[in-house]
Each structure stands twice: as C-alpha cells, then as structure tokens.
Amino acid sequence: MSGPLLRVEGVTKYFGGFTALAGVSLDIAQGERFGLIGPNGSGKTTLINCISGSLRNDGGSIAFDGKEISGLPAYRRTRLGIARSFQIPRPFGSMSVLENLQVPLEYVVHRGALHTADTRGEAMQILETMGLADKAATPANGLTQVQLRKLELARAMASRPRLLISDEAMAGLSSSEVEEVIAILGRLNDTGIAIIMIEHIMRAVMRFSQRVICLDAGNIICEGPPEAIVKDSMVQKAYLGA
Amino acid sequence: MIPRNARFWTGAAAVIVLAVIVSLSRANEYFFFAGFVVLQSVVLATAWNILGGYAGYVNFGTAAFFGIGAYMAVVVINATGAPLAVQILAGAAVSGLLGLGTGLLTMRLRGIFFSIATVAIIFIAETLITNWRYVGGATGIQLLRPPLMEPFGSYTRMLFVVMAVLAVIAVSIARYIETSWIGRGLQAIRDTEEAAECSGVPTLKLKLFACTVSGALMGAAGAPLPMYLSFLEPASSFSLNYSVAALAGAIIGGTSHWLGPVIGAILLASVQQIVTVTIPGEINVLVVGVLLVVFVVAAPDGVLGLLRKLRGKLRRPRAPAESPS
Numbered sequence: 117m118s119g120p121l122l123r124v125e126g127v128t129k130y131f132g133g134f135t136a137l138a139g140v141s142l143d144i145a146q147g148e149r150f151g152l153i154g155p156n157g158s159g160k161t162t163l164i165n166c167i168s169g170s171l172r173n174d175g176g177s178i179a180f181d182g183k184e185i186s187g188l189p190a191y192r193r194t195r196l197g198i199a200r201s202f203q204i205p206r207p208f209g210s211m212s213v214l215e216n217l218q219v220p221l222e223y224v225v226h227r228g229a230l231h232t233a234d235t236r237g238e239a240m241q242i243l244e245t246m247g248l249a250d251k252a253a254t255p256a257n258g259l260t261q262v263q264l265r266k267l268e269l270a271r272a273m274a275s276r277p278r279l280l281i282s283d284e285a286m287a288g289l290s291s292s293e294v295e296e297v298i299a300i301l302g303r304l305n306d307t308g309i310a311i312i313m314i315e316h317i318m319r320a321v322m323r324f325s326q327r328v329i330c331l332d333a334g335n336i337i338c339e340g341p342p343e344a345i346v347k348d349s350m351v352q353k354a355y356l357g358a
Numbered sequence: 359m360i361p362r363n364a365r366f367w368t369g370a371a372a373v374i375v376l377a378v379i380v381s382l383s384r385a386n387e388y389f390f391f392a393g394f395v396v397l398q399s400v401v402l403a404t405a406w407n408i409l410g411g412y413a414g415y416v417n418f419g420t421a422a423f424f425g426i427g428a429y430m431a432v433v434v435i436n437a438t439g440a441p442l443a444v445q446i447l448a449g450a451a452v453s454g455l456l457g458l459g460t461g462l463l464t465m466r467l468r469g470i471f472f473s474i475a476t477v478a479i480i481f482i483a484e485t486l487i488t489n490w491r492y493v494g495g496a497t498g499i500q501l502l503r504p505p506l507m508e509p510f511g512s513y514t515r516m517l518f519v520v521m522a523v524l525a526v527i528a529v530s531i532a533r534y535i536e537t538s539w540i541g542r543g544l545q546a547i548r549d550t551e552e553a554a555e556c557s558g559v560p561t562l563k564l565k566l567f568a569c570t571v572s573g574a575l576m577g578a579a580g581a582p583l584p585m586y587l588s589f590l591e592p593a594s595s596f597s598l599n600y601s602v603a604a605l606a607g608a609i610i611g612g613t614s615h616w617l618g619p620v621i622g623a624i625l626l627a628s629v630q631q632i633v634t635v636t637i638p639g640e641i642n643v644l645v646v647g648v649l650l651v652v653f654v655v656a657a658p659d660g661v662l663g664l665l666r667k668l669r670g671k672l673r674r675p676r677a678p679a680e681s682p683s
Contacts, residue, residue: 170552189562190555199556206553208546210614219546222539223558230539275558 119182121146121310122279127176129162136162138334149305151325152314155354158331160314161203164281168200169193195224199277201268203284209257213248213267214239216256220275246270246300262293269300280304281312286320294320370526377522381515390518392631394586397521398579399627403607403619404528405575409568410605411613412541414548419476420604422483423453423573425596427580432493432590435501449581450574457573461566484596498591501584517586528575533616544568599643606650612660621661
C-alpha cells in the first residue's frame with residue numbers, strides 16, 4: 117500500500133449554528149507520529165470523534181486504507197484498525213483491568229473464533245508492556261489517574277489497531293508520568309502503529325511528533341515539522357492571543 | 359471438582375424432576391397455585407435482568423410483554439385450539455418481536471428516557487387489547503380448560519410443572535448470555551456505551567438482541583396465564599405490578615449474576631403470597647415497595663452482594679473473590 121493510511125478531506129461538522137470543523141483535510145501515513153494541537157474548543161476532539169465514528173461528519177470524506185469510512189458506525193471502524201483513548205478515561209468500571217482488555221480482544225481480534233483464543237493470556241501480555249500487569253485483577257474503577265490513562269491506551273491497543281488516536285493521555289499527569297506515557301507511545305509506534313497525539317503539553321507533542329497540525333476554530337492554521345510550528349505566528353496568536 | 363457447567367445442568371434437571379415429583383404428590387392444591395406465581399416471577403425477573411441488569415437499560419414495560427404473551431395464547435386458543443406448548447411459543451414470538459420493535463424505536467434513548475418510553479408501551483398494548491373484541495375486549499374472556507393430561511391430577515399442577523420448565527429455560531438462557539462474549543459486551547454497554555462501541559462492541563445490535571430475548575421470555579411467562587386463571591381481562595393482565603415485581607426481584611436478588619433474580623424473585627413472590635393469605639387488602643403490593651427501598655438503600659448489590667460481603671469477611675486474608683462465571 118502506497119497511499120496514506122488515513123485521508124481526511126474537507127470534513128465539516130456543525131453543532132446547530134456553530135461550526136466545529138470548517139473543512140479540515142489531512143493525510144496520515146503508515147506508522148507516522150502525528151501531533152494535533154490547538155487551543156481549547158478548536159475542534160481537536162470533534163475531529164477525532166469524526167474519525168473514530170463517535171460523531172458523524174456533516175460533509176467531506178474520511179478514508180482509511182483507501183476505503184471510505186465516514187458512514188460506518190464506530191465499532192466497524194475499530195474493527196478496521198482505528199483505536200482511540202478517551203480524554204476523560206472511560207474504563208469499564210465494573211470489570212477488572214484484565215477484563216477491560218478482553219472486550220476488544222473478543223469483539224475485534226478474535227471475533228468469531230473465541231474457542232481457540234486465549235484472550236486472558238493476550239490481555240496479560242499487553243498489560244505487561246503497559247506496566248499494569250500487577251493491576252490485572254483490580255476493579256477498573258479502583259485505579260489512580262495515571263493507571264486509568266494507561267488502561268485507556270492498553271484497551272485501545274488490545275484491538276490491534278493500525279492507527280491509534282491518543283486524546284490528551286497526559287493531561288494532569290506529573291512530568292515523570294508524562295515521560296512514562298511518551299515512552300509507551302514510542303514503543304507502540306516502533307511496532308508500526310501510526311499515532312495521532314492530541315496534547316496540550318507542548319514539550320511532549322514537539323518531542324514525539326514528526327509532523328504537527330494546529331487547529332483553531334475548526335480550521336487548520338498551520339502544518340509542518342514541530343520546529344516550524346512553534347515559530348509560526350498564527351500558532352502563537354491562536355494560543356496567546358497576541 | 360465438578361465443572362461449573364455440569365453442576366448447573368445437574369441442578370437444572372433436579373429442579374424439573376423435583377417439580378414433577380411434587381406435582382404428583384398429595385401436596386395441597388394451594389401450593390401449586392402459589393408455586394406457579396412464584397416460578398412465573400422467576401421467569402419475569404430473569405428476563406428483566408437480561409436487559410435491565412446486564413445492559414443497564416431499566417425497563418418498566420414488563421407488563422406489556424407479559425400481557426401480550428397472555429393474549430397471544432388467547433388468540434391461539436380462539437383461532438386453532440392448539441395446545442399449551444404452541445401458545446407459549448406464539449406468546450414468546452410475538453413478545454420477542456414487540457421487544458425488537460421497542461428496541462428499534464427506543465434504543466437511541468438512554469437512561470431515564472428509555473425507561474419512560476417503556477412505560478408507554480404498557481398503555482399502548484393495554485389500549486389495543488381493550489378495544490379488540492376477538493380476545494374479549496374490556497370485559498375479558500372466559501376460557502375452558504382442556505381435559506387433563508396424564509399423569510397430572512389437576513390442571514394447576516400441570517401448569518406448575520410447565521412454569522418450572524420455563525423458569526429453567528429462562529435461567530439457562532440468561533446464564534449463557536452472562537458467561538459468553540455477549541454478556542461481556544452488555545456489561546461494557548452498561549459501564550460506558552461510547553467506549554464499548556470504540557472497543558468494537560456493536561452496541562445497537564447487542565441491545566436489540568437483549569430487548570428481543572428479554573421480551574420473548576416475558577411473553578412465554580405470560581402465555582400460560584389464561585389457562586391458569588381460566589379468565590383473562592386487560593386491566594389485571596397489563597398491571598404495572600408485574601413490571602415493578604420483575605424489576606424488584608432482580609434488584610433485590612442482585613443483577614450481576616443469573617442467580618440474583620432467581621433468589622430475589624423467589625424471596626419476593628413467596629413473601630407476597632404469604633402476606634396475601636394472612637393479611638387482607640393490598641398489603642402484598644406494599645411489601646414489594648418496602649423491600650425494594652430497603653435493598654436499594656441498604657444493599658444495592660442485592661442478596662448476592664450481601665452474601666459476597668459475608669464470604670469476604672469469613673475468609674478475610676484472601677484476595678478479592680474471582681468474578682462469578
């Protein structure tokens with residue numbers, strides 16, 4: 117496959133009279149590390165909700181691996197290989213950490229062939245790479261913030277995605293915890309997974325990303341390598357209002 | 359140790375065999391009259407729990423599915439005179455379809471809005487039946503019981519065994535759903551629907567499945583009612599009491615495990631039966647309300663939750679109990 121993994125073209129989204137996305141276009145290559153920044157309310161989460169299927173875009177097209185997906189429900193997109201974490205962690209609170217991962221393993225990876233699959237073993241392996249192995253039996257609503265963020269990523273990983281969208285996985289974490297999450301995302305990227313990182317912590321985005329897009333009021337105002345983005349006057353204006 | 363499955367099926371077979379033996383004994387006729395009601399509430403609470411407990415969609419429409427099941431039996435009797443098994447299948451099929459239809463119409467609603475919509479279904483169903491002369495309309499319909507089937511000594515005794523079989527079937531289905539991938543998907547929906555969908559769970563399909571199965575089992579529970587009473591009329595067949603009792607049975611017993619609704623329904627219906635024969639008036643309805651409030655406040659995880667806590671205290675040093683399956 118030579119085309120982009122994800123192609124977003126002219127995507128619009130309106131909430132009543134409010135324009136959340138005013139024709140956003142972007143391409144993401146296989147295995148790319150991509151940063152999405154922008155001030156609060158600029159449309160970052162709306163964009164990834166449209167990509168992951170939690171929202172339907174009103175106009176434009178979204179193609180994954182060359183296939184139009186904007187009409188598909190979210191679960192079908194997950195099965196195609198798009199996984200996401202949520203900004204505010206949404207664990208399956210009544211399940212154990214391990215069982216949280218069994219959901220995507222049963223519904224995506226081993227769908228239709230559960231008898232031959234060892235979903236517990238696989239879930240355990242993923243938890244080990246995330247440093248959550250000792251929490252496997254803990255109820256998910258008994259986790260700390262940083263553990264919840266890791267669980268979000270672990271659950272997204274369990275669906276064996278080709279594109280992982282990490283929605284502010286680091287907000288509110290201490291700097292050593294931020295390092296930990298960056299390291300995890302880096303290791304996932306090493307296995308060939310393209311990653312869209314949405315983040316307010318500039319240090320993290322700039323270090324992690326190969327390419328960054330800045331959204332403001334539903335428009336892409338700047339695109340380029342991280343060094344260029346921080347110097348861009350439009351970006352500085354959007355963030356600082358100067 | 360005997361595997362869980364073998365234990366379950368042995369238990370299920372034992373319940374049916376026991377029901378048959380008791381029905382052939384010289385036990386007082388009233389026992390079967392009351393036992394039928396208790397078993398019926400086991401089916402209803404178990405059916406309710408598939409949608410309300412596993413998926414977290416609180417359904418107040420039990421009476422509609424139950425009543426439609428009962429009236430489908432009347433339609434079958436009037437039209438063909440087919441035997442009870444056919445009546446039950448017809449009741450289950452139509453109530454299952456009603457469940458699917460309800461799901462299609464209401465499943466975009468969440469939480470309290472879904473619950474309100476299910477109440478409306480009762481009134482729609484009751485109004486339709488009240489205005490349908492073929493099944494007796496508002497005045498009701500008198501039905502003649504068919505001749506007795508060997509070896510049962512009375513019709514009530516036979517219905518008691520039939521309801522025991524239905525209860526075992528309902529519980530088996532609920533248990534299968536709970537312990538399979540379907541149950542995990544429903545649990546994910548209950549916890550957080552958006553994350554479930556993004557984890558690959560086809561939430562709408564699973565909810566429609568739960569609606570259909572739940573509705574079908576409620577319809578099956580209603581189908582023997584006309585023969586049990588030999589008379590059927592809309593107001594009592596679509597009584598909101600069925601809705602409340604089904605929900606209360608599941609919540610009192612505990613919604614996370616198939617055993618919960620069984621324990622809750624047996625407890626609740628037995629107490630109600632005892633109160634009905636000992637205290638005149640409508641106190642038995644009050645019992646449901648009071649028990650429900652007490653449990654919601656003091657033991658939100660129901661009898662099962664209490665038992666689990668107790669077991670945890672007895673063997674304290676152990677790690678938290680494995681999730682039941």
